[in-house]
Amino acid sequence: MGKVKGKHRLDKFYRLAKEHGYRSRASWKLVQLDSKFSFLRSSRAVLDLCAAPGGWMQVAVQRVPVGSLVLGIDLVPIAPIRGAVSIEQDITKPECRARVKKLMGEHGVRAFDLVLHDGSPNVGGAWAQEAMSQNALVIDAVKLATQFLAPKGTFVTKVFRSQDYNSVLYCLKQLFEKVEVDKPAASRSTSAEIFVLGLKYKAPAKIDPRLLDVKHLFQGAIEPPRKVVDVLRGTKQKRHRDGYEDGETIFRKVSSAADFIWSESPLEILGSVTSISFEDPASLPIKEHSLTTEEVKHLCEDLRVLGKQDFKHLLKWRMQLRKALSPTKKTDSSSPAVGDKEDPVDEDDKILNEMEELTYAMDRKKKRQKKLLSKRRAKDKARKALGVQVDVMEDGYMDHELFSLSSIKGKKDLVAVDSNELDEENVDSRNSDDEGTLKESEEQSSSDADSEEERKRYDEKMEEFLDEAYERFVARKEGSTKQRKRAKQAYEKDQLLEGSENEDMIHYDDDSDKADGDNELNPLMVNLDNGEVPTQEEITNKWFSQDIFAEAVEGGDLEKYDSDDEMQIDQRGKELPTLAKVKAATQVAASDTIQASKKRDDFEIVPAPATDSSEESSSDDSEDEDIGTKAEILACAKKMLRKKQREQILDDAYNKYMFDDEGLPEWFVDEERKHRQPMKPVTKEEIAAMKAQFKEIDARPAKKVAEAKARKKRAAMRKLDKIRKKANSISDQTDISDRSKGRMIDQLYKKAAPKKPQREYVVAKKGVQVKGGKGKVVVDRRMKKDARSRGKGKPGKGGLKKGKSAKARAGKGSGKGSGKGSGKGKMGNKAKGGHA
Numbered sequence: 001m002g003k004v005k006g007k008h009r010l011d012k013f014y015r016l017a018k019e020h021g022y023r024s025r026a027s028w029k030l031v032q033l034d035s036k037f038s039f040l041r042s043s044r045a046v047l048d049l050c051a052a053p054g055g056w057m058q059v060a061v062q063r064v065p066v067g068s069l070v071l072g073i074d075l076v077p078i079a080p081i082r083g084a085v086s087i088e089q090d091i092t093k094p095e096c097r098a099r100v101k102k103l104m105g106e107h108g109v110r111a112f113d114l115v116l117h118d119g120s121p122n123v124g125g126a127w128a129q130e131a132m133s134q135n136a137l138v139i140d141a142v143k144l145a146t147q148f149l150a151p152k153g154t155f156v157t158k159v160f161r162s163q164d165y166n167s168v169l170y171c172l173k174q175l176f177e178k179v180e181v182d183k184p185a186a187s188r189s190t191s192a193e194i195f196v197l198g199l200k201y202k203a204p205a206k207i208d209p210r211l212l213d214v215k216h217l218f219q220g221a222i223e224p225p226r227k228v229v230d231v232l233r234g235t236k237q238k239r240h241r242d243g244y245e246d247g248e249t250i251f252r253k254v255s256s257a258a259d260f261i262w263s264e265s266p267l268e269i270l271g272s273v274t275s276i277s278f279e280d281p282a283s284l285p286i287k288e289h290s291l292t293t294e295e296v297k298h299l300c301e302d303l304r305v306l307g308k309q310d311f312k313h314l315l316k317w318r319m320q321l322r323k324a325l326s327p328t329k330k331t332d333s334s335s336p337a338v339g340d341k342e343d344p345v346d347e348d349d350k351i352l353n354e355m356e357e358l359t360y361a362m363d364r365k366k367k368r369q370k371k372l373l374s375k376r377r378a379k380d381k382a383r384k385a386l387g388v389q390v391d392v393m394e395d396g397y398m399d400h401e402l403f404s405l406s407s408i409k410g411k412k413d414l415v416a417v418d419s420n421e422l423d424e425e426n427v428d429s430r431n432s433d434d435e436g437t438l439k440e441s442e443e444q445s446s447s448d449a450d451s452e453e454e455r456k457r458y459d460e461k462m463e464e465f466l467d468e469a470y471e472r473f474v475a476r477k478e479g480s481t482k483q484r485k486r487a488k489q490a491y492e493k494d495q496l497l498e499g500s501e502n503e504d505m506i507h508y509d510d511d512s513d514k515a516d517g518d519n520e521l522n523p524l525m526v527n528l529d530n531g532e533v534p535t536q537e538e539i540t541n542k543w544f545s546q547d548i549f550a551e552a553v554e555g556g557d558l559e560k561y562d563s564d565d566e567m568q569i570d571q572r573g574k575e576l577p578t579l580a581k582v583k584a585a586t587q588v589a590a591s592d593t594i595q596a597s598k599k600r601d602d603f604e605i606v607p608a609p610a611t612d613s614s615e616e617s618s619s620d621d622s623e624d625e626d627i628g629t630k631a632e633i634l635a636c637a638k639k640m641l642r643k644k645q646r647e648q649i650l651d652d653a654y655n656k657y658m659f660d661d662e663g664l665p666e667w668f669v670d671e672e673r674k675h676r677q678p679m680k681p682v683t684k685e686e687i688a689a690m691k692a693q694f695k696e697i698d699a700r701p702a703k704k705v706a707e708a709k710a711r712k713k714r715a716a717m718r719k720l721d722k723i724r725k726k727a728n729s730i731s732d733q734t735d736i737s738d739r740s741k742g743r744m745i746d747q748l749y750k751k752a753a754p755k756k757p758q759r760e761y762v763v764a765k766k767g768v769q770v771k772g773g774k775g776k777v778v779v780d781r782r783m784k785k786d787a788r789s790r791g792k793g794k795p796g797k798g799g800l801k802k803g804k805s806a807k808a809r810a811g812k813g814s815g816k817g818s819g820k821g822s823g824k825g826k827m828g829n830k831a832k833g834g835h836a
């Protein structure tokens, strides 16, 4: 790398290049271009024009397939690079072409898949002159490319954004199927360079020589009518890092600085010219003015690549200059622009202020929305990582009112819901909180993508919530013993407090009515009580008038219930609820209905989310029960894994309880039930141990699991990286053939691949429990013998197999003589070999 001074030393890419051992910071430009367009990995022959000191060659060697040719050419010598060839040549000269051809023959290359060009002519002088010779050099590179590039090949070149830029583009578009323009991040924004890629070379049989003739190509054509671009308010004005847009012409249109400063329509000038010049005499005082900084001059050079901020900067500069120069200008009669208007400076101020306000408000709004969204995402992520279920009721994801029919007070609301008015109102009210300098429609469109995503998420949450709510509803409908008990307690309590509560309820109703202030009834709600509270008897009768009871009575089911007995026991010793109890339960249910009808004028069919602690405790209880049963089953199953215990359990299962005897005397059944319960095959301790195991599993935080997984992944990546490096170093070696390189790399990757668990075959022995385990396969003796006899029956097989079966026979013999155990053990091993 040459000498680097001043601020360039602090440059990120300069430092990165040093760190990675690249010879120039330009290497990063190729790295970034290749990352975007991936042209190196498929190139088996690369020609790098103007390659010194060799940064691009280094990158190419790293990224092309092993054994590819990378040939670098430059006016100055290039220090040798492993895996690349370099020559000293002028790419504009015909000798260069001959040298390249010769080298291609030596390396057995018929054409290059990729031609790179990062040339900068070593000419000093005016910028325009430099830009022109740069682009002329590009055309020389294109010429070479047309001679050496394979069909469908790629050409990458550096171009200066100047008046010839579009001519270069035009030329490349004739030769390539697709032309892409890019300015990689490593290319300084202050630099006029830009990179153009010609993709899929058309390889035409004949090329019009004028296309590659610089004089002809750069001489220009007829200027088409220019359109005025609204640089501030029209379409989004971005910095054109990709160069001029399609359809923009190469022609320059220059306005004098004086015209721009004193014009009544500065925006029109900015939108219609390509540069502002200071060369004419009227502009000289402007050029020399202290307000005209180097930056301003630089901006004025090429307006087509400026962004909104740059235009704002120019407008500010114009305004300040007008202020500074206006007394002199006013006296100047040759300027028609100033005197006409009463206060043009004020007018500009207004435009600028308005513009500023607009931009700030827009930025603020965008930032706020982004922040909100990222906050929500972070929260979701954290919850997911901790394994906590996302509570849709939080964070405003869920509006409680949304599912409440009572929020619809009247027909008006219903109509509003129907026509989505409610939604719009919500949006409007939310929007009205935000600063209102911008029109809502504009904001809406800018954040469309975000809101779309949000809506999707909202829908998903809603779905989840509805599923949960439905499950809760089903659980509640089915009811548990505990719930019934609670209902009974509530009923008893209610009986006691009936009188006083009734009064309270009436007050409550009054209040709510007042609060609503709307006597119109919700059209979705039907008042079932007609203003009258039904009596207990009425409700009981209503309940028993349901079809299901009629059927039961018809089928004689209700005869089972004896009103005199406190408790009935069925033939299997199970408790039967008495009719009195059924009625009591029904009354409890009925009292619940009364409660509901008392508490409200109307009732909602939509179940309210379970939030009270009693309900939570009930779900906890049922969960406990579940865990208890699960623990018992698993403890039992664990025991059954052992043969002896399994047989014991199975034997124990044949007992008197399995016969379901009929006609036993009542006292006997009662005694049996009280004093003779079937014994469980597992002890309390075993169940407790299983429960403890569950708890331990539950306590394991999801985060830890995720961390462990990430650790594993990181380790695998590190391993892969190491192998990749090793493979690279193998491929860099010049003294090994490509084939053996390939084999070595293959072996490297094979070694690194996760190993399959090895199988071990174990012979099952009669009456002896064989310990299975990870990777162990239990085979039976018959199978082993069959395998061995199959081996015997094939005499032509390899000696190794023969030897093995002989050994197996020997093992059997010795087993007979010297002890059963050892003989069998050996056989087991042989079977393993034979099987494998």
Ligand SMILES: C[S@@+](CC[C@H](N)C(=O)[O-])C[C@H]1O[C@@H](n2cnc3c(N)ncnc32)[C@H](O)[C@@H]1O
Pocket: 023, 024, 026, 027, 049, 050, 051, 052, 053, 054, 055, 056, 057, 073, 074, 075, 076, 089, 090, 091, 092, 118, 119, 120, 121, 122, 137
């Ligand atoms: C910016 S440097 C190239 C840097 C290179 N891509 C790298 O990554 O190291 C431009 C090179 O173009 C070379 N050059 C300029 N005109 C040339 C020509 N006519 N023939 C060959 N090389 C030329 C210069 O000698 C200079 O080394």
